[in-house]
Structures are given as C-alpha cells and as structure tokens.
Amino acid sequence: MDFEITPRMRELQAATREFIAQKVVPYESDPRQTEHGPTEDLRRELVALARQARLLTPHASVEMGGLGLSHREKAVLFEEAGYSPLGPTALNIHAPDEGNIHMLEVVANDEQKERWLRPLVRGDIRSCFCMTEPPPGAGSDPGLLRTTADPVDDGYVINGEKLYITGATGAKLAIIMARMPDGSATMFLADMDREEIRIEEQLTALDTCFTGGHAHVRIDNLRVSKDDILGEPGRGFHYAQVRLAPARLTHCMRWLGQARRAHDVAVEYSRERQAFGKPIGHHEGVSFMLADNLMDLHAARLSIWHTAWVLDQGRDGGLESSMTKVLASEAQWRVVDRSVQILGGSGVTDRTIVARIFRDMRAFRIYDGPSEVHRWSIGKRIAKGVA
Amino acid sequence: MDFEITPRMRELQAATREFIAQKVVPYESDPRQTEHGPTEDLRRELVALARQARLLTPHASVEMGGLGLSHREKAVLFEEAGYSPLGPTALNIHAPDEGNIHMLEVVANDEQKERWLRPLVRGDIRSCFCMTEPPPGAGSDPGLLRTTADPVDDGYVINGEKLYITGATGAKLAIIMARMPDGSATMFLADMDREEIRIEEQLTALDTCFTGGHAHVRIDNLRVSKDDILGEPGRGFHYAQVRLAPARLTHCMRWLGQARRAHDVAVEYSRERQAFGKPIGHHEGVSFMLADNLMDLHAARLSIWHTAWVLDQGRDGGLESSMTKVLASEAQWRVVDRSVQILGGSGVTDRTIVARIFRDMRAFRIYDGPSEVHRWSIGKRIAKGVA
C-alpha cells in the first residue's frame, strides 16, 4: 500500500503540465473553436505540438507509436492533459479515439491495425464509435440494439440509425455495432467516406469540446466484407466491454483535470474579489465550498488511482470502474458547480473558462453509463453477493 | 389559511397556459434566437401576440396599461408564462424590464412615467439596470459601488463601468446607479443612445433567453440633469431594495414554469423510453427522481405563494423573499438537473428543450443575490433575533 508516484510518472506529469500551460492554454481563446468542437485545422495544429513534445497518443503501445503507459501512468498524465479543454485533443487522448485506439490494439488484426490504428495513433485521422441509437434502440441498455447486419454473399449489409455519435463529422473510421441474425452483436470497421453512411443531423449539445461534435448517423445498405469485422463475429458486446471499462476510467481522469482547473480559477478569484469587507475566500460560505472541492478532488483521484491499479493487475475491474465512474463524475460535477457559484457572473459567462467546463462536463454523468445504470449494476452485484 | 386559487387567477392561468401552448411554444424553434437572446424583431412579434391576447405587461397598473396584478396573481400567471423560454419575453415580464417597470411605477415622477414607463409597458422599448460592476466594484456587495456622479452646474457627470448588464444591447433606457460625493447612491435615467454610454463588450453567457444578452458597459462623462434623477438623490440603495424584493420573487415564478416544463418533458420520455425490459419510468432509479421533482416543484410553489401573500399584505417581506429565493432557485435547479439526467442524450442536446433550460437557469442561483448572500443575511437575522 503505497501512494508514491513513480519517477516516470512524475516526469510525465511535469512534462504534460508544462506542455499544457505553455502550449495549449494559449489556444483556449483561439477562434477556431465552434459549437461542434475545435476545427480539424486547429486539431492538427495542436496534435503537431504534442508530437513535438513527444506526448502524442501516449496510451498507445510503443510499437504503435505511443508511450505504452500503464493505467496508473495514464491516471497521472491524463489528469494533467485535462487541465485544458483542448489538452485531450492535443494529446490525441480524447473520446472516442482514445478508447477506440485501445480497443483496436487489443482486438484488431494486423491488417486492420496498419490501415486504421497507425494513422489514428499518429493523429492523422479520427474515428467514431457507432453504438447508441435513437429510441427504441440501444441507449443505456445495449440489449435494444436495432441496427442489423444481414449476411450477403461473402459479407454483410448493415442498416440502421445511430445517435449521439461523437466525432462522426469529419471522422475517417466508423466502428459500427450491429445485430446479427442470431441476435448476437458484431463490430464492423467502415470508412466514413462511404456514401451509405450519412450524417443525418449535426446535434447541438451542451458540450463543445469534442472535435466533430455529436451527430445522428444513418446507415443505408452499407456493404461490408468479412475482413471488416473487428475481432470475431458475435462478440460485439464483449468488445464493447473491453473498450468501456478503461474508456470510462480515462474520462474520469481527464475530467479530474478539468475540475481541478475550475477549482483553481475559483481559488484565485476568492483571493482577489472583495465583498463585505474582506476577500470572499475569507467568508466561510465560500471557503467551505473550496474545502469541499478539495475533498471531492481528492476522493475522486484516489478512486481513479485505485481502479487504475486494479486494471494494471490484469483484473476485470468491473465493479471498481462502476464505482469510480459514479464517484468521480458526481464529485467532479460538484466541484465545477461550486466553482461556478463562487465565481458568480464570471462563472456563467465567458469571462472565465469555467462556464465552458460547466457546459462540457454535464454529459459525463450520462455517457459511458449514467450514474443510475451503474448504481443499479453495483446493487445487483451486492444482491448476488459479489460486491 | 386557504390555498384556493381565485376565479380571476384561474382565468388568468388558463388564458396564459393556452397562449403559451398555442402561440409561443411554436416559436421555440424559430431561428431568430441567438446566443444573446431573441432578436428585437422576434421580440416584437411575440409582444404583438401577447397584446392581442390581452396578456401584455400584466403586472403594470391598469392606468399604465397593464392588468394591475397582485403578487399572488403574478405567481400564478408568471409560472404559466415561464413554461416556455420565450413566454416572459412575449408577455414583457422578463428581467430586467419587469422589475424596472415595477420600480418606475413606484418611484418615477409623472414626466418620467410618460417618457419611459409608458413605452416600456407597451413593449415598444426595452430598459437595462446598470448596477453591478467589474471587480473591485459592486457585485454581491452593493456597498462597493464605484461609478461616480459628480455635481456640475445644474446636473451631474457620471463615470464608471458596469458589468453583466442584462439587455443593455438594444435597450433604450438605462437606469444607472452611481455614488454621490457624500457616499450615498442615486439612480439616474439615461437614454442608451447617448454616445457617452458604450457597450464595451458583449458577453457570451450560459443563458440565451434574455433579449440583448449581457454586456460590459462603459460610461464616460455622461452629463445628466437633476430631472434625470429617479426619485430622490441619495436613495439609490433604498430603491434597489424596492426593485429587488419583488423582482427576486418574479424570477422564482418564471423559473418555476421552466422547471415544470423540464419535468414534463422528462415525464413524457420516462413513459416511452424502454430499458431493461420496461419503460424507464418504471425503474425506481428514475421514478424516485420524478417524485423528487414533484416535491421540489410543490415546495417551491408554496414558498413563492406565501411570499407573494406577505407582499400583498404590504409587508416588507425581506426575510421571506430571501428564503424563497434560496428554496426556489435550488429546488428548481435540482428539478432541471434531474430532468437532464433522466433524458440522457436528449437532455444534453437540442433534441429537447431541456438542455436550453439547463443553460438558461444556472445563473439564477447567482443573480439577485447568490444563495450564499441570502443564507448569510438570513443567518444575521437569526443572530439578531428577528427571524
């Protein structure tokens, strides 16, 4: 039982912290940030900087061009990257690419890796993960999957609609989850340039930090070959889990950085802004909120580190990642909400970055399993005596 | 002790409910809604509809062209108006005009009423309330007021900066709070067209429901005459209270309508969306949130009604309006946040109106006194034995 950060972690932490502060934060006022995320142009500029700093796609294996980080190393580095809303984009560790890269490393065959994974790791292309669907299709309950893959000749024809597909617009690769005639699910890799895949609608969302934003995607009679199957047919739900447990955790890491940023902005303001005869940070009404922030950040970090350690032991970590998802997403949200409150007018306008963090973070309590689905799943484990 | 709604209230409620549903809700997808609120064009179109429905500026006195509502009648009608984000704009009961109209009725002289109040009540012009300032000026603590009014000849010269001025862009009338040489504060009425008043910066805010948005305003050597003083010189802080207590309460009323709307959208979704074998509303994880929504709406409404009754008795209502501001703003926020959570992806994107309500409402826990300032003030009353 040891909470020491290793020398390598400390080095990665320092390098990332400096990179974010020096190179990324100045871009936060760059006009190339739209309602639907940074432009591709801005993204490439940031990626180039990370490449230069040798911090690009650090979670990928060394063979593939990354730094081959352990989950615990990711915990430290990703928190730092998350300190700027643009950090994860710069380091190419944002959703959904970060999780897609991880899954492809584990599941894809060599040919697929060469074709899709390498350019993803280089930050040359982006990918999207086509899983969730409009009602009555798959949402929190993946079992409702309605997109179909029907066998034809030596391949399949895919038909369906996908909703809330992050990064779809501008992505090169689509990973599509579809239902097989036998009811099982399979993941397919497809080129987003195919005309059978159409952006039906670009959604406007609370968040604006994901390149490409979120879209409603329609797939009409998309022909794919057996070579386009990711891993084995029928194992789609399993691979989704391979992807989800760590992807869920990396969300927690990145948002921890964002929450810390919001807190830091609030702390600075609380030292300067006067009210009723003293700096507002000397009023317990404010200082108690800052203290709660610190405790929430601390508890979230410890839970993230613990789950990262569990995953590093090669354990499944399903329970731990569910607990951490709920603990961290709710604690981090409280931090951001309190920071907004302390900042007053500066917290709800563009006079600080906190209003943006507030908008960006809200969906985190929903995606990768809403708090309610995780509580339900933890409760079921308790009922069964396995938690 | 009687919770019966009077026949007149019931009539106003029904008429407003129908007006909102039939006339206003269809405009919610009108493209003339910008980051900085509805365009002036859209606003005038909506105002014309309310005029037609005889629901325009209903809180103004009958002499001035309103319906002369009691606070309790406002409670009922404003809740209905708030059911659409565009409702208060249509009825001309949105901040800051609603409060400005109320204050002008109480404090302005006949000439000022003719010049400013009548066109405001008709919805022909808009006004803004220039009180808060950038640090280190007046914010939650009005005592920090730094804008000055220096006597010259038969008038004053005003200099200062004002921040978070809602509706400033496009307003015709500015009500400016400034500090006199003796330290007291005075309110002045000024034409926003004067070149000495400049929109320094249009802020981007979380909310997008106020026509004109929020601005940073600079006032440079603005000459005003004694006739431009609102009420008596030196009584500015007093008039701010005259304005604030009811204005605070009408915020609670309008946002109650918004919260109810968010809840209704969530209820409808909870009946249709399936997950894990049944509508999500049949899962206690969701149904408990809906039950909590109902209780929060109920408690907020009762507290609003009670404070409205207190004000109708001619009592000051300072304690009650502070309590209601905290109770209602926090309860209504919880309702909207839970509704977002239940709606999942539809709650954080433009697929429902709830994401917009979420953005619009956050600042309500801050303006007209943040929760912390009200708790502090209630606590002081308790310490003094007057609560």
Added chain:
Amino acid sequence: MDFEITPRMRELQAATREFIAQKVVPYESDPRQTEHGPTEDLRRELVALARQARLLTPHASVEMGGLGLSHREKAVLFEEAGYSPLGPTALNIHAPDEGNIHMLEVVANDEQKERWLRPLVRGDIRSCFCMTEPPPGAGSDPGLLRTTADPVDDGYVINGEKLYITGATGAKLAIIMARMPDGSATMFLADMDREEIRIEEQLTALDTCFTGGHAHVRIDNLRVSKDDILGEPGRGFHYAQVRLAPARLTHCMRWLGQARRAHDVAVEYSRERQAFGKPIGHHEGVSFMLADNLMDLHAARLSIWHTAWVLDQGRDGGLESSMTKVLASEAQWRVVDRSVQILGGSGVTDRTIVARIFRDMRAFRIYDGPSEVHRWSIGKRIAKGVA
C-alpha cells in the same frame, strides 16, 4: 390563496404555547420517563393538566368531548404541542391514540364508541394499533398480512404475531388487523387484558417518547365476536387508509414542533458560545446551518398546511400527504441533525433536550410509510399520469 391564521387558530396556538411552556416543559426532567416512554402515572398527571387547560384530545369531535378541530387547526395546535416531547402525551394527541381516535370516530358503531372511544378521548385508557408483523408478514407492504381471522360459530378466532406495536404495553384496547379466509382484511377491537394477547417482548428502541414503548405481541386463539368487528368485515385495508392519511399528517405536525424546539436550542447556544473570537452564530459555518434550518421548517410547515387544507376540502389527499410525509420528515430530520451538530457536546448528551429529540425522531422517516415507499407511490402516480 391566503396564509392568514384565523383568530380561533391564533387563540389555540397561544393557549397551547403557553400550556406547553408553563406546564409541560418543567416535566421534561421528571424521572418518570423510561426507555419505554413516560410511566402511566406521569401520563395521567399530564393529561389532568391538559384537561384543566381545556386542551385535552382537541381533535376529537365536540360530541365526544374534544374541540372538533379542522385539519388546519390541528396543524397549528399540534405544532405547538410538539414543542415538548411530553406535549403530545399531555394533550392525548400522540400516536397511536390520536389516529385510533380519529378512525373510531369515523368507523365505530355507537356501542363501540361508548365502550372504547369515550374513555380514550377522556385519556382514561390507551389503545394500540396491531398491524405490522415480523418478517415475512406485513411491514411496508401491508399485502403480506399473515395474522388470520378464522370464522367459528358466531365469531372468529385470531392468530398471529404483531411487531413494533407502539403503546401495546399498558394499553386497554387493541385494534387488530387480520386476514379473512377470502384474503380480505378486517379490523377487530379487543381488550388487551385478554390472556390470549401476550406481550412477547418489549423492544428497546431509539425513541423513548411513546408511553408503553414498542412491543412484539403474540395473539393465540383469540375468540372475538362479530360485534368486535370495526366497521364492516373485509374493509380493513380501506380503514387503514382512513386512519393513515391524517395520522401521517399529524406526525408531521407534532415533529415540526420538535424540530423547531431543536432549532431554538441551537439558536440560543449559537448566540452564547464563543469560538475563534466571536459567538459561533457569527461564523457562516454555523449561521448557514441555522438559515437552512429556518428554510426547512418553513417549507415543511407550508406543505403541512397545504395538505391539511386539502383534507379540509374533503378531498382524499393521498398524493399530498405522501409528498408532505417525505418533505416534512426529511426536512425536520435535517433540522435536528444540524442542531445537534451546532450544539456539539451539548447536542449528543443530556445537557440539552436535543439529543433526545434526535433519538425520538429518527424512526419518523420510517413509520407510516418509509420515504422510499412514498417516493415509489408518487412515482407510480406520475407514471399513470395522475400526479
């Protein structure tokens, strides 16, 4: 819509407040208060005082010897009575007698009223309500009722176990809920002196305010006649509802008084106790808690008043009483918990009465429907569109 207290209410309020302060509070240190409530001796002494003050059993009809209070009048009077843990005992309005008296007035026949109701109203005897059972019997789910009433000759034989029976020890009358052969439920009136009814075990509970405490009761072959049936056979569940909705509300009223008492003790302490250079009530950490107390008391009171008004209109009030039960029990609990916290050592020992209120109140979030069952029931109404 009028929150004015009527002159009669004001009179009852003043009389009760004075009676509690002058006559009842001095008994709070009387040694005749045991782990299982006041002794019968103490109870009779208190009842005699209330009789003298013409405040005894005020909710009973005038014919039966009470004051014939409306629900709203009860709201005002019971809150005052609850200001002392001994108040409801003195006024004979404590659970379960208060609810039993109400139900007997509505359902009992003349003979039963003469035999049981009159002495109950006079405070000469006590009663208990034998409904809940040990697992797997009736608890939060009354449908699990296992006590049976088997027809024999011209009567029935009752067998079963009852748990958490408040006031059983020392009661003269038992109202027993039992299942009929056809699955319906019937209420029977029985003399607790019958040897077929046995106190199996006197439970030690957190609370100590109910005369007779709580017991595990065993009923073995208890012969009852048809004349012992309360109301009609098979309508037991219906009568339980007749009893519950108002009984639930009177709990809220009494505990509101207790919560107010705890708050008052905390306020007084916060003015006197110094820490870090000033009275603790001048620290926002404490004053914010007191402000929250005031808001919780206010919201609970308004919700109680509203439901009382609904019941006074002759409406069923099922939804309203569920909402008020949750709102009030949770708000009042927070008040007491915060008061304990403010009082520190005095809050967790017998140096103030607050530790006793803390112990006495915890079960209130459980009995007459735990918060969870009410949320579930409110949620079901929402799902059905009837809330």
Added chain:
Amino acid sequence: MDFEITPRMRELQAATREFIAQKVVPYESDPRQTEHGPTEDLRRELVALARQARLLTPHASVEMGGLGLSHREKAVLFEEAGYSPLGPTALNIHAPDEGNIHMLEVVANDEQKERWLRPLVRGDIRSCFCMTEPPPGAGSDPGLLRTTADPVDDGYVINGEKLYITGATGAKLAIIMARMPDGSATMFLADMDREEIRIEEQLTALDTCFTGGHAHVRIDNLRVSKDDILGEPGRGFHYAQVRLAPARLTHCMRWLGQARRAHDVAVEYSRERQAFGKPIGHHEGVSFMLADNLMDLHAARLSIWHTAWVLDQGRDGGLESSMTKVLASEAQWRVVDRSVQILGGSGVTDRTIVARIFRDMRAFRIYDGPSEVHRWSIGKRIAKGVA
C-alpha cells in the same frame, strides 16, 4: 502507487477478523453493557481474550508490549476491530486510551512510561484526556482554555472544570491540559484517585460504547509536581496536535468497521425481507442505497489509507487528516443512516445492532474537530495557498 495489502497486513486482518467474529461478537448481547459503556469487569474479560489472541494494544511499540504497527497496518487492523462495538475495547485501541498511549510513547519520560504507559498498554488501567471545558472554556477552540496551573513552591496548583471527558469514571490516569500564567498550555499527568479531582456529573450521551462514558470533571486545588509535567512546560497545544492527528485517523478506521457492519446487516436483510413481490434488495430504491453505501465505504477507506501512508512517511499530515476526518465521518454516517432506513423497524430497535451503531456514531462528526472546524481550517490553507 500500489494498493496491495502486505502479507503482514493480510495476516493481521485475518487474525483480527476471526477474533472479532469468534470471540467478541458473542459478547454483544452481554448484559454488562450500560448506558455508560461496558463495565470494567466486561472490559477486563475482553482484554484478556485479546491478550490471548496476541492482539492486545497492537499500536504500542514492541518494547512497550504492542505490535509496533505502522499507520497503514493500523488502518487494516482497526477497521476489523471496529466491526464490533466491543472490538476496540477488547483490543485496547479505543478512544481515549489509544491516543493517550500514542502520545505518551512520543512525549513521556522513562519514569512516566514505567508508571503509566506500561499498565495502560497491558490494559490494566484506563486513562482520560482532560482538555475540553464547559462554556466559556475550551471546546472546538482550544484557545479558550480556562483551567489554570499556578506555580507554587516546586510545583503547580491546578484549578478548573472539564467537560465531555470520555472514560473519566474509572480511569486511573488523567492527562490534564492547563493554562500557565504566561498564557501557554501545559499537560500534566495525575492520578484520578486524588480527591481533588471529582466527577461532578456523569453525562448521559447518545453513545454507549466508551467504558466509563463521559463526565463533567472538577479539579480543585490539585497539587502536582514538576515531575508530573508531560514533556516540556508550555508545549501543551503542540502535544495535543501530536495526539490529535493520528487519533483522529484511528477514529476513522474504527468507525469504518462499524459502518461496514451496519451495511452488512442491511445487505443481509435486503436479501431476505420481501415487499411488493420481491426481496427489498431487488427494488432500486433499496439497491441504490446499498450501492451508495459501498461507494462511501470505498472512498472513506481509500482516504484513510492515503493519510496513513502520509503519516508513515513522517509527514505532518495535517491537511490530509482534516480532509479524511470530514470525508470519512460524513461518509460513514451516511452509510449507517441508510442502513437504518433499509432495516426499517429492525434498524431503530434492538432487533439488530444497527440502532446501537447509529447512536454510537453520531458524535464522531463532532469530536476531534467538528466537520465545520475542519472545513474552516482546510479553507484557510487554501486561502494561504498551502492546500
């Protein structure tokens, strides 16, 4: 960064868990448990069992007869010991002896160790820590200390009152904090048998787990010699900190065990108790509470472990122990409160041990610094830029 429990920890954990389950839990229904804690007789019987199991006073150094545990080892072992309300008494690791033993090891001279520390470690005698006083003396604010030590001849005369002195009745050793003429504070060791030290009043408290309960102690003209000074004169406040930081943490450890126990009892009940057609643990209303319990236990444990590690590094750990005190005491309280709620009637009566844990634990949010004082202190560190 490693969350692995060492083999030694695992061994201690297993041994303690078995000892508690086999030897201690059966005593939980022993009648020798009074309102003021276990009798001395029962305490000695339990201590003898722990001695036999080689688990007595495990935190003392090996030289003194303990196991010389690190803070992290304590974290693991104390949690197990806390699983029964009698566990800490049996292992002689309960407050205040546990903290007193630690402080004496660090500060006492050899003679004092022989006289007081050895018999304390053996569990032959008990001690009390006389610090807090009745208003207007030292409470949360130690600076208000009013007990005086006046120099006479070759010693001092101590006069004062001490309140909430845990374990005073029956203790052999008193550690008395008193103010010197120069305003500094000194700790003195005194024999509780001295007639100048009097138990003024035995308090009745919510908790019943501390041997000797809590008392109001009066010290009248107590003559002590210079040899009775603990450490150096004038360093009393410093030693109080030496005692407090780890003592605060061991409270968190022990209560974690209690909270886990409450949760386990609730889990078992949730599997068996049926309502509305299924075990209550299959209702989300209950299973979500159990999930929240698990998350609260997890977060509390991680925070405790982390602070233990900080202390093991020889660091001061002031900030960390403050954060953990708040985090753990509030999380653990929520766990116990939810467990009570799930258990219903069994949670508020002696039908389970949970009602007792509920009573025992409430004061933990108050002693060793109430949450509010810790939030205040954390907030001050933030304001100063040292947190």
